[in-house]
Amino acid sequence: MAGSGDSRQETRSRTAEEGKSTQPVQIRYGIHRLEARVAGKTVGEIRKLLQQPLNLDPRVIALLNHRQVTDQTVLRAGDQLEFVRLAGVKGG
Amino acid sequence: MSNSFQDLSPAFEEIRKIPAMPLERFLRILVIGLGGVGTALLPHLCRYLVYSGTGGRIPLLLVDGDDFENRNRERQDFRALGNKANIKAREMRQLFPELSIRSIPELIVPENVDFYIEERSLIFLAVDNHASRRLLSQRCRMLSSTVLISGGNEWSDGNVQIYVRWDGEDLTSPITRFHPEIEAATDLSAVLSCDEAARTGEPQLLFTNLTVAAHMLNTLYAVTTGGLAYEELYFDIVPGTSVAIDRRQ
Numbered sequence: 421m422a423g424s425g426d427s428r429q430e431t432r433s434r435t436a437e438e439g440k441s442t443q444p445v446q447i448r449y450g451i452h453r454l455e456a457r458v459a460g461k462t463v464g465e466i467r468k469l470l471q472q473p474l475n476l477d478p479r480v481i482a483l484l485n486h487r488q489v490t491d492q493t494v495l496r497a498g499d500q501l502e503f504v505r506l507a508g509v510k511g512g
Numbered sequence: 513m514s515n516s517f518q519d520l521s522p523a524f525e526e527i528r529k530i531p532a533m534p535l536e537r538f539l540r541i542l543v544i545g546l547g548g549v550g551t552a553l554l555p556h557l558c559r560y561l562v563y564s565g566t567g568g569r570i571p572l573l574l575v576d577g578d579d580f581e582n583r584n585r586e587r588q589d590f591r592a593l594g595n596k597a598n599i600k601a602r603e604m605r606q607l608f609p610e611l612s613i614r615s616i617p618e619l620i621v622p623e624n625v626d627f628y629i630e631e632r633s634l635i636f637l638a639v640d641n642h643a644s645r646r647l648l649s650q651r652c653r654m655l656s657s658t659v660l661i662s663g664g665n666e667w668s669d670g671n672v673q674i675y676v677r678w679d680g681e682d683l684t685s686p687i688t689r690f691h692p693e694i695e696a697a698t699d700l701s702a703v704l705s706c707d708e709a710a711r712t713g714e715p716q717l718l719f720t721n722l723t724v725a726a727h728m729l730n731t732l733y734a735v736t737t738g739g740l741a742y743e744e745l746y747f748d749i750v751p752g753t754s755v756a757i758d759r760r761q
Contacts, residue, residue, distance in 0.1 A: 448757070450669070450748075450755070451747065451751070451753040483690065486761055487761075504691065505746060507642070507662075507687075507693065507694055508665040508669070509641065509664055510548075510664060510666065511545065511663055511665050511724055512545050512549070512639055
């Protein structure tokens with residue numbers, strides 16, 4: 421009986437893992453937020469993809485799960501990627 | 513069928529609020545920069561200080577080295593010509609005699625920043641250049657306790673950042689931490705004022721200035737009442753969107 425209990429537990433955790441692996445990457449840039457299934461791509465590839473549609477400034481830094489990363493970093497399912505929009509200069 | 517609680521889990525992430533920094537903790541409040549944003553937030557800040565019950569006892573310092581000229585009228589409300597800090601201080605004293613308001617008709621530069629920015633200052637930074645933002649950020653990082661609320665904008669969009677440092681501990685990130693464009697801005701002498709920038713084809717929109725000012729005041733309310741859970745806020749007035757960002761680890 422103990423064996424069948426373990427098997428149920430295994431099934432549950434496998435399902436959770438499977439769910440996790442299909443999670444999209446959350447991407448933010450200023451007011452923009454989107455989710456995309458881009459696990460396996462690099463930060464630099466996403467930067468290129470978004471450069472035109474979001475008018476992404478090439479100088480912005482990338483944060484992956486709140487830590488600064490290089491463009492070579494590979495994304496994983498469920499990651500949170502932020503390109504930090506440049507601060508507004510004016511106001512005076 | 514999916515588990516609805518799992519689906520909603522991001523909404524239930526722990527919201528980590530910064531402990532309240534009530535106004536009583538501050539020894540002075542500064543508004544640095546009295547252009548489109550600074551003049552928009554100032555009367556509302558004064559009214560809030562008077563009627564919040566405690567703010568009226570805290571000295572309010574208005575800082576700007578520029579003069580108001582007639583061509584500033586499209587975005588700025590002044591009743592006389594002359595130095596912006598002096599004129600606004602006079603106007604606010606008439607409207608709010610309960611407040612102790614002083615003017616500092618100077619630009620903040622490396623030579624005077626230590627003198628004017630002291631411990632337990634609450635600073636509204638509404639300037640028009642990153643070199644000044646960098647200077648103020650550096651100074652605040654050297655102090656033990658201070659709160660810096662900095663706003664900036666482009667044509668229809670902008671951002672507000674808040675740096676809270678208390679008892680020697682950074683409770684939010686310094687405003688240069690994720691902004692290399694501010695960190696790299698070192699040359700105050702190369703700064704074009706917004707008035708000069710407007711003349712050279714970089715105009716600003718009054719409504720965007722007002723939105724920066726409103727968000728700076730909202731941030732004040734959040735940090736003084738214990739509701740602050742972000743360190744930067746972005747907005748764009750055209751789609752009507754504001755997004756608050758928390759980058760704390």
